[in-house]
Amino acid sequence: MSNPGIYGLALLVIPLGASPLVWLLGKFSKRLRNYLSGIITLGIFGLSLGFFPYVQSGNLEFLTREVGDVVISFGLGPFSLLMVSLISLLCFLASIFSPSYLKRYEGELNENKYFGLLLGFMGGMIGAVIAEELFTMFIFWELMTLAAYFLITFEHSTDSIKAGNKYFLMSEGGALAILAGIALLWVTSGTTQLTELQTTAALDPEFSVPILSLFLIGFGVKAAFFPIHSWLPDAHPEAPSPISALLSGIMIKVGLFWIIKIFWELFSVSASWGSTLAVIGAFTILIGGFLAIVQNDIKRLIAYSSISQVGYIMMGVGIGTGLGLAGGIIHLVNHALFKGLLFLGAGIVVYVTGTRKLDDLGGLGREMPLVFGSVVIGALSLAGVPPLNGFYSKWILYQASIDFERGFAPFLLVAALFGSTLSVIYITKFIYSAFLGEKSTEIERYPGWGMKTAVAVPAILCLGLGAHPRPLLQSIRPIIGGIPVFEGTWAAYMAAAFLLGAIAVGAAIYLLVDLKERSTRKPAFMGGENEETIDTERYFPYVDKLDFKVYPSEIYNSIKSSSIVNWLFVAEERNFIDPYVAVSWVGKAFTRSLRWAHNGLLSRYLVWVFSGLIVILWLLTTQ
Amino acid sequence: MLPLFVAIPLGVGFLLPLIEEFRERTQFFAVTVLLETGLLLALSLVKFGEESIYRLGGWRPPIGINYVLDGLSSLILVVISGIAFVTALFAMTYMSKYENLGKFYGLFSLMLAGMYGVALTGDVFNMYVYLEVAAISSYALVGFNRGPEELEASFKYLIMGAVGSIFILLGIAMLYGSVGSLNIADISVRVSEVSDQSFILLSTALFIVGFGLKAAFIPFHSWLPDAHSSAPTPISAMLSGVLIKVLGVYALSRILFNGLNLPNLTPEILTWIGAGSMFIGGMIALGQKDLKRLLAYSSISQMGYITLGLGMGGIFMSQGKPAVATLALIGGVFHLVNHAAYKSLLFLFSGGVERIFGTRDLSQIGGITRVSPVSGATGTIGTLSISGIPPFNGFWSKLVIVIAAIWGGLYPIAGIVLFTSAITLAYYLKVQRELFLGEVAGEITDKGKISPGIYVPLLILAVCCIGLGLLYLPEIRGIVLKPAALALQEGSEYTKLVLGL
């Protein structure tokens, strides 16, 4: 590849071009359509891997066209390449997962549209990442938003349309903030090209606060940090599961990507901005975690968990030291992997049983060992259990917050640690009630190979990147300018060896000492609360119908009712902390009063006309 | 060539009722009007980009009436002809069940003649006459169905329109009294020599209110939702698509920019009226249940964008920032073209919806994408365009307006524009929720009636909605939109063209 730039454009053009092709092709052959979308996504993934050597030394610009005052520019940097490979990997997983998942709808919906939109979504995301000019980025950003909207509302159910509308409206509000920010930046700095902004133009100090806050809000809506997260827990559960994996796995990361890019790569912002981000991140960790605990809907639980994990990334990014950025970016990659995995796993659960309610689920682990194993790996990775990749990034983040020389740094550390605890709590709930315990729902169908592959691949990657993080560290080196220095020691290989050894020893004891014989299977027993203490009448009035029921929610209900955090749950459930609901309430009241004013009385309308005339006359003559 | 734009529709408009007196030939009328609009479209495309002046009756401009073709009016001609052509195509199938079609098409042609006249004429009083021709035809067309609601809407429209016309006439009288000329170019020369400016200011205010009534600015808008939702669908598309623009915004800006040279504070007033219309129209649209009424309120909101763009252009002109002024004016004109395309699309689409479900009440219907994929897709394109989602055309014009506002330092205006854009999206998402997506609801009266005659016009306009985004490209913008903006900005060029100075 003497001129790799030409091939770089293929990353964008192929998915966008394939989108209508796949849409049309599906009318003739479904099989061909499925294969084609799999091949294209995999091909893009391979292509993006092939680019890694080229971006190690610096950015790779492959298209800049200036047409009058309109500039179109694309390029690849180490960070955007990382994002592209993540996008294409997850899209690949989604596209091999989807064909069997869509059987759920039994041909009721237009599957061709689904695949076309999937590729369009991918193209939009890749475009939004590799654009080197902000207006160009905006177009692809909107393409991404639009495709995601149609994918979220794909099921055409009332709930999904509502969730999709909320998502679209909030995203569009964010996008308008971005647009205002870009326009302001263009007017004050004279350019919107990233390379020029990076090298020559500094941020106009007078406008830095409005521009940066507009960008923060705009990209923040996509990134879904507190308090502008409220679309996420609605939209994720309602979307088809592979789409949830994409939304949570990478779409929100595109928002984070631009926050990182603008706040650190383009303008090295002041420390106060970093502190703001870090504090927002810390709050997001805690609130997302608390809210995830009390959910009864698998996908909603994972969605809140996404918010919490976004908090980690924000925190790392806000700390802003080499270590913090590294932690943030590595966590971004890791979260994409394990959250994609978890959503696909949840998708399998939904596919298999037809329900999302944790209360109705149970005992799936024995039916689907491979899926169970993969999901457990993802869950442990999320909880930050060594030697999986989630631990690795969280470890770096702890280090970064210890090193952070600010008064509130201990708070960050505590939030991160506590958030990790929360993640253990909620993810155990998920694993436990869905896969362990007694089987409580009929299994409608079994997952196909595509689904299994789609969860197995990220599980292997989670394990691999946790035990062998060097490639990942290598790839982020050019982003943050060198491998971060650790103060504490964490030797991944050693630790992995020890931990695996310990597990082996434990297994040996289990088998040799014949614990298997002596162990008894007890009813659900979690968090120190006994079966006897559970108020079954209150939470499970139908308990006597099932002679044995999993009660994992009990501990969570205790948490929920504890007064310290109770207000949070109440506020979230009643939408007190939802800016969307607040704005729409005010808007509705205003609209109602305006409609009341238009009461069909001609003389009233004429009075408006004449008063308008008088006001205009007054304005014109008084100067 | 220029008088043909008025003469052809005028001739057709008189001919069709005459023929109807002897024989009812529905299809013949429809085809005639289609041919007429097609011919006019071809003519306006041929004439596009030309700058010329036509002296009616051979009299020299300050004395006689003259027709002017410059960047702005040639663009307006294309918009009128294009929308009229598509509407005529739609009406051919849609209106075929109605009676008295000779009168319908006759009035339609007369309305066209009036609009062309307004777009072309260079004389204030002649503009008033053409405006009345178009307006009277539209009053009659709104009440064409002769149901109680149609007549009520028509009557209210008529009274308010008559009040507006009286204001315009009074404004013309005062202008003539103080300036002593009716020719727009001549006025612009003489107006600065007038010592007492009070009458000119008075007439400016009257013009703003009078044309503002036709253009449905807040607070002169209240006839519009009634009239536009009650009119037969092709007429709604014409009214919202071009009539309010030509009779309102175009005529007003022609007089204010080219004639009166923007008396003090006029651009500010226009800008704030635009911002208010935009915001309040959008807010009321949010609460509507009737699809056509929602579209009508959204027209008020979108007219606000156009006015805002033009008003901002005026502000920047007076501040001595010609580059930003050009951009703002381009934004206004661009939005005018775009709005013509997608609002006619949406109104014609609402006609299709009414055909399918037999009602326009959003709460009773749903799932049109499954019933009729073509109308669903075109309607979706329309809603996305008007909400300003890229890559559809509405986005580009809003982008230009926002950039101009920020560039010129009018940050609150930019904020209102962006916020209104979100409101627009909100009410069109409501339409999406109720109408496009979701289960099929409501009684499907006659699905078979979604024939090519209904959806081909929708497809044409949908293609326009996507294609017009290309106007943003600098080369095309330079050919199409910039002359139109400069026609408003460079008043002296207009004077030179007309008076030959």
Next chain:
Amino acid sequence: MLTYLLAFILFAVGLYSVINKRNLIKIIMGIIIMEHAVNAFLILIGYRLSGEAPILEEGMAISEFVNTAMDPLPQALVITSIVISLGVVALMVAIAVRLYQHYGTFDITEIRKLRG
């Protein structure tokens, strides 16, 4: 000036009728009065004290005509505007009659199906 005031008062009377009256016919009459007030105003603009009608008579020199005749243009405008108002009023009356057939009343406050 007094004559301008007269036109203004006439206009105000029409305005009062349009805004304050409930009867459709009275509203229409208000519109007519307003239109005529404007027409009167237009005529007054072309008025010249002790001027003559702008008709060229036999034996009259062009310069004399220009110096003595009133401005004929407003009169031409007025006749056009009268034609227009004739059309508008005819339409108004027709619609008012139709409305009466549907609603059984001329009271505009009861003809309010369209609102909101």
Next chain:
Amino acid sequence: MTGMSPIVKTVTRWVSPFILAFGIYIALTGHLTPGGGFPGGVIVAGCFILITLAYGKERVEGIFDLKSASVTDSLASLSFLCMGLLGYVFGGGFLNNFIQSGFPGKAFELLSGGNMPIINIAIGFKVGGSLFVVFAYLALFRAIEEE
């Protein structure tokens, strides 16, 4: 509508020819004296309206019914347009005076206005026809109500 009292009928019978003639005169000499197509047409229409009021509409229908009035209306406007277009074809411009291109025409002579008298006649027919149509339609409403 059977008509009014004999006094009205008689006066109408005496006066209406003169009114008609006066209207035609006004329309014909529009290019010389004040007046023209519009006032002439109004007067002509007024004559017919007077007859309708005095004798009832059955009497007028023999001469000038609704249909022929609207046909007159349309034809007159078309012929006006034709004059404009003829000017376009022969005179070099829309509404150009193609019959008499010199300016000014000879004052105080009937046949001096070029195409102006023709246009005035067209306008006269147009206005007369349409005014009568308006009147007849409104009378029709009245008739419907009375039934």
